[in-house]
Amino acid sequence: MTATTAPATFYGHPRGLATLFFTEFFERFSYYGMRALLVLFLTAAVAKGGLGVDDATAGSIYGIYTGAVYLFALPGGWIADRLIGTRRSIWYGGIIIASGHFLLAITSSMFSFMCGLLIIALGTGLLKPNISTLVGELYEGKPGAFRDSGFSIFYMGINLGGMIAPLVSGTVGEMFNFRWGFLTAGVAMLLGLIQFRATSHHLGAAGFAPKNTNPAERTRGLRLLGLAVLIGIALVTAAGMGLYTVSAPVVAAVFKHLLLAIAVLYFGYILLFGGLNGTEKRRVGVMIVLFLCSAMFWAGFEQAGSTFNLFARDLTDRSFLGSYFATGEHPTTWYQSFNSICIILLAPFFAWLWLALGKRNLDPSAPVKFGLGLVMLGAGFAVLLFAAKLILATGGKVGPIWLLLTYLLHTTGELCLSPVGLSSFTKLAPTRYASQLMGMWFLATAMGNLAAGQIGGQIGSDVHTMPAEFLHMTMYGVGCGLLLLLFTPVLRRWMGGIH
Numbered sequence: 001m002t003a004t005t006a007p008a009t010f011y012g013h014p015r016g017l018a019t020l021f022f023t024e025f026f027e028r029f030s031y032y033g034m035r036a037l038l039v040l041f042l043t044a045a046v047a048k049g050g051l052g053v054d055d056a057t058a059g060s061i062y063g064i065y066t067g068a069v070y071l072f073a074l075p076g077g078w079i080a081d082r083l084i085g086t087r088r089s090i091w092y093g094g095i096i097i098a099s100g101h102f103l104l105a106i107t108s109s110m111f112s113f114m115c116g117l118l119i120i121a122l123g124t125g126l127l128k129p130n131i132s133t134l135v136g137e138l139y140e141g142k143p144g145a146f147r148d149s150g151f152s153i154f155y156m157g158i159n160l161g162g163m164i165a166p167l168v169s170g171t172v173g174e175m176f177n178f179r180w181g182f183l184t185a186g187v188a189m190l191l192g193l194i195q196f197r198a199t200s201h202h203l204g205a206a207g208f209a210p211k212n213t214n215p216a217e218r219t220r221g222l223r224l225l226g227l228a229v230l231i232g233i234a235l236v237t238a239a240g241m242g243l244y245t246v247s248a249p250v251v252a253a254v255f256k257h258l259l260l261a262i263a264v265l266y267f268g269y270i271l272l273f274g275g276l277n278g279t280e281k282r283r284v285g286v287m288i289v290l291f292l293c294s295a296m297f298w299a300g301f302e303q304a305g306s307t308f309n310l311f312a313r314d315l316t317d318r319s320f321l322g323s324y325f326a327t328g329e330h331p332t333t334w335y336q337s338f339n340s341i342c343i344i345l346l347a348p349f350f351a352w353l354w355l356a357l358g359k360r361n362l363d364p365s366a367p368v369k370f371g372l373g374l375v376m377l378g379a380g381f382a383v384l385l386f387a388a389k390l391i392l393a394t395g396g397k398v399g400p401i402w403l404l405l406t407y408l409l410h411t412t413g414e415l416c417l418s419p420v421g422l423s424s425f426t427k428l429a430p431t432r433y434a435s436q437l438m439g440m441w442f443l444a445t446a447m448g449n450l451a452a453g454q455i456g457g458q459i460g461s462d463v464h465t466m467p468a469e470f471l472h473m474t475m476y477g478v479g480c481g482l483l484l485l486l487f488t489p490v491l492r493r494w495m496g497g498i499h
């Protein structure tokens with residue numbers, strides 16, 4: 001008789017999922033912990049340990065940084081595919097992220113702070129898309145439902161990080177010293193790396209080899225990467241030496257046009273010259289609509305770190321538990337946790353809902369879910385519109401309930417739109433363009449994040465501008481959502497049998 005040992009598992013899933021779950025937990029911890037502090041740090045007076053920039057500049061920096069994080073996912077995926085595989089990408093990505101956070105913790109000038117943000121964005125671009133791909137690789141040859149459930153667990157890791165980080169890094173940064181907050185983000189990423197190293201044997205052979213095995217192509221790729229790095233270093237050095245200066249709002253505007261141009265050129269190219277048949281063209285048409293809606297959604301949703309952060313700081317009564325803090329108020333950053341808390345609480349309900357509706361053949365199609373997501377986004381802004389009017393009428397602050405309700409509505413929107421967007425992009429894409437179109441999904445997120453920063457900068461913390469701006473956002477969310485719902489029958493036809 002031979003003794004057999006069952007392979008280690010994580011709640012019935014491959015044990016490697018736990019490795020990636022905790023790596024992503026710590027990475028998101030560092031991302032959301034720092035992000036919660038970013039706009040507060042930028043706008044805080046120098047005497048209070050901040051950089052003392054105006055709202056418009058802070059919003060632009062927030063938009064450029066968070067937009068770049070998602071844009072860099074494109075080269076990040078390419079590096080893993082062509083050059084080093086997903087596993088090394090995660091490892092080096094994590095090291096780069098941690099270095100960036102440590103630089104923020106010791107930085108004293110605007111220039112070195114920007115360098116730190118750039119480093120974090122580059123590292124995140126390398127880590128974030130590839131860790132999801134590696135989760136997928138763990139489930140190769142396993143049933144689809146098992147894989148979906150693996151991804152749901154993984155998504156919990158993301159949100160656990162997003163929930164705890166603002167409470168830890170945010171509180172430390174806001175109440176004691178911003179730099180200590182950045183330090184905790186760096187330490188979190190470091191813990192993630194240690195954990196990854198110590199448990200990576202559970203991943204087996206997954207993610208070691210790049211998809212491309214052609215040595216000549218690899219050499220070409222490495223040269224290209226080397227060249228890009230050299231150009232990047234030259235540009236940064238020149239800026240450091242003061243050879244040119246840039247203003248954040250101008251860079252943000254240029255960046256926006258660049259992202260738009262990439263989207264127009266790419267979709268135009270595959271529609272006109274991609275050799276697609278009629279069905280494929282119509283499906284790509286649906287993807288363009290979903291792409292635009294996704295960019296719009298994130299443009300509202302990601303104002304969490306810009307507009308809503310300032311709303312929490314200046315216009316929300318934070319006296320609850322205030323006696324525990326020297327300022328007499330609980331930290332602004334705590335509100336940043338609420339989206340993740342809602343996701344953790346609501347995701348199982350939504351999973352159940354879609355499944356239950358599916359059993360009755362009532363599962364809404366992707367455009368319907370996107371439409372609902374946008375309506376929820378608009379509804380969230382409507383709540384803040386009332387809150388802003390209340391503030392103007394009473395002259396005081398409003399209770400936390402308003403902001404919490406907005407976050408709740410936005411989270412229900414996220415749950416309608418985000419998971420479904422990812423999977424419809426994989427299903428609608430013609431196979432030979434699958435990974436490029438996945439990149440387009442990230443590009444939509446990048447556009448949304450950038451716009452969220454720009455809009456946030458425009459709104460700032462001046463309550464007088466808020467009613468008009470929040471009204472725009474409400475109309476834009478509800479209007480686009482309803483329009484999408486109206487056109488659903490056409491889009492469904494174009495989807496050609498895909499749900």
Ligand code: GLN
Pocket residue numbers: 028158162298418445
């Ligand atoms: N909260 C999710 C994450 O951090 C999704 C964010 C997004 O796609 N904009 O991964």
